[in-house]
Amino acid sequence: MPRSSFSDNPLLRVSRPVSACSRCRSAKVKCDGKLPACTACEKAGRETECSSANDQFARGKERSYVAALELRIEKLERRLTYARSRKASVYQHETDAPPREPERKDSLATIRAAIHRNAARKRETSDVNSLLSDFGFLSINATTGDFEPSTDMTFARLVLAAASNDTLPDPQSWSLPPRQTALAIAQYYMTNIYSLYPAFPETSLYSVLDQIYMTQDRYIKDHDYWLGYMVLAVGSMAQSQTSQDEHYANGLHFVAEALQHADGALMPGHVAQIRSLILLTQYSMLDPAHFDSWHLIGFTCRAVIDLGFHQDPPTEQMPDKTMLDMRRKMFYCVYSLDRSISMVHARAFCFPDAATHVAWPRPSSFSRRASITGQILSGSEPAFLLFQLRRAQSQWYQILFQSDPTPIHDATSFIWQMCQDMREWADALPSTLPVGMRELFDLEGPHITDYGRVLIFEHTLAYLDRIYEVAHSGRSVAFYTYHDALRVFFMANQFAAVLRDAEDLLLAGVNIPPPHTEHGKPQPPPLPSRPGGPAGDNLERSIACLERTLQLMAKFGQLWANSASLKQSLELSTSDLFARLQMRQQMRQRSPPQTVSPPMPREMRWVGVDVEAMIRGNAGGSRNVKYEQ
Incomplete structure (x- = not known):
């Protein structure tokens, strides 16, 4: 794929850790980080509100992303407390106390009780929506890894809080199925799903499953646990026919087991983060009751851009062709998922084609190989066909729905050409x-x-x-x-x-x-x-x-x-x-x-x-x- 000019393929800049004060970040103005208050806050007469480095960290230490989040949350909580106190004083005049349980014949009391319940529900919904809307102004940095050990905020918890719907069952009351059952589920995943989305080396999966089922204690990394459990979760859920069958129940328990390792698996700044988010996005497409695929693919695309996977690295930086092929496959897996999810929801793509420059993986990297179980897998040839299809659909979708509103010249020929x-x-x-x-x-x-x-x-x-x-x-x-x-x-x-x-x-x-x-x-x-x-x-x-x-x-x-x-x-x-x-x-x-x-x-x-x-x-x-x- 020849490299075009910079104007045709603009680079998406990789985010850096947050360094501006909270006021400049909210106003989206440049912050010079001056101590004890930045220049923008001084000009506005808000020196006391400037959250400069000396009142959060030692002099010279850069502001942390998590610390900025905590400061923002603290201010939002103060605003929410004040708003609630104001609302309480107003509602005292409307109703001093919840009405008593009405008698069956007291229709007026019944109406009052219903009005009180609806008003309480509306107040709670309004408070929650107001708080969540403020979180929308916070930027997400998928490469910031300097989380403070004293805080409970992690990138994984932020992702799960935004993308989770219903709660999952407690994994403590469930045990792993027999090893042969797990291998059959993994084989189903490799045959029907991995062949479309080869986001990790094939041999790594069976190696992880061997380690999980070994009796002696062995150290297994969080992202390896995540790989094994999420593959089993997706493979089980993909075989489910109803929400009451065994495959569905096993899928829920597998993903609940995986979430115990979310902090390590979704750790920002690592390649394993992209792989982990791909698997969680695949699962969300099968279980919309518990996860939102639209939010998850957004996080996944942001991780791809922040780690620079949307651009091929210079040849001298990655001489290993096998690693380069794996990097390109991961990108096109995310690319295909983003195009599929965005088009079915009739929404804009997370990034345009003009901002990417990634060549196709080598055809030889899709060759068939024997799995550890001794069976011949179906191979990953369908993945290359899927990548081609999504690339063509992406071009048409952007021309028809994401470009300027000028008419297409000879629209009939354009449709027939498609x-x-x-x-x-x-x-x-x-x-x-x-x-x-x-x-x-x-x-x-x-x-x-x-x-x-x-x-x-x-x-x-x-x-x-x-x-x-x-x-x-x-x-x-x-x-x-x-x-x-x-x-x-x-x-x-x-x-x-x-x-x-x-x-x-x-x-x-x-x-x-x-x-x-x-x-x-x-x-x-x-x-x-x-x-x-x-x-x-x-x-x-x-x-x-x-x-x-x-x-x-x-x-x-x-x-x-x-x-x-x-x-x-x-x-x-x-x-x-x-x-x-x-x-x-x-x-x-x-x-x-x-x-x-x-x-x-x-x-x-x-x-x-x-x-x-x-x-x-x-x-x-x-x-x-x-x-x-």
Whole structure:
């Protein structure tokens, strides 16, 4: 990969330990560190508020990141105490004491009790939100390692406090499964997940598992414990079908064991920190009830940037090609996770492509090798394919949603080119690719024309049918997470949207020829193969697709509670369409079929998406794309 100019690939500066006083840091102004008060505080007449070095540390010692956090927390606590005292004096006039438990017949007392409970809950929520919002001004430095031994604040605890949801079970009441069971879980992880995200040397995992299961006492580092337990946690959770089965329970206990070593595993300034955060992010994608993947990938990307992994080092600094390949794999694992999580949540990437300069790992570094268990692993070839796919998707996503709002010249050719690139990539997939991985890649797969409507209808229907078969096959293959439930929800909404927009056209099954394009320009993509051939009934297919999609969301709800709410939302949004399709079905059964002429095209309405705002460039910086009729 040739190195481009600095203006095309700006370097992200590595953060340094905090040295400014708290007031200058909050105001985002330069602090000269002058003693006993800095120049900015002197000019503002706030000398007494300047938290200079002489009142926290000995003269000449640089301010510590943790000390700055503690000082900020102390000030926030004083503000919170003052605010609570002010609120208490106000609420005394409203209600001096909580009302007594009302009698059953006293309806007025019941209403007063409910109002008091709601007011108390609102006050508590407001206080917590106010305190947490102040923490948003604190910068996070993933390379600061000078934590004071007298404080309880660590980087790991900050990460877990921000990304944790529900509490985990107590690991003390649980014992490790038999060694053979753990090896089977590790083998599943290596076959289905490591082959996509090779973030650590393969042999290190089995070495760690051997040490964990040895009877004699041996010293094991925290990040090694974390590696072993988190691999077992991800491998167990990936095999779970419901939140009540044994795999789910084992996953919870494995991650609870790993968290006991979080302070050492997530220690800033070490390469092991990136590996540990990658594993925790993978787990969060399988267990959204306990961890937030969006926050975790943000911490992971910050660690990558602070340690400089987003830029290839000079050759003289890293002559070992094996270590350089491992460094590049770790970067692209984080890159792929960031792109996947950001796109499924419709949010901006943690860092743009222009700020990175990392070559691909050597193809020979993805070669197949025999594991310690004596079995041949599936290899890491799918990882290289995944890296290529995420790189292409990243470029399209940034052009469409993260660039300036000026219109794209010849937007139709741009869309067809994207489709052609995806077809060429899919056609180039090796024949030796495992079936589960090929299925995973196949599923990765505006004012628009009639052919565009047919494309959306056929491809979304094919996707929903395919993912339904994968989910009900009973086989635990590849790496499917809660984000796939979000994709199903999005695809089902788009299927319903295009069906509402051109219901008569799509249900009639009219053969729409591809639009004509000039010679040399990308050609429109073909339609997917249809079950039953071209003569298939689109009305029956649409009704079956909506029914199967709701069943699929219900199955996801057995494992992820959030999917149950997605199912309710999808059920509500498609109820009118489903009823109308069933009415059409009943009318067809009562009367002979009639030929329906194709209607005039109408403007498409996307469910939950303001297309006009996106075209104007007012929705997350989306780009103005104009399509031809």
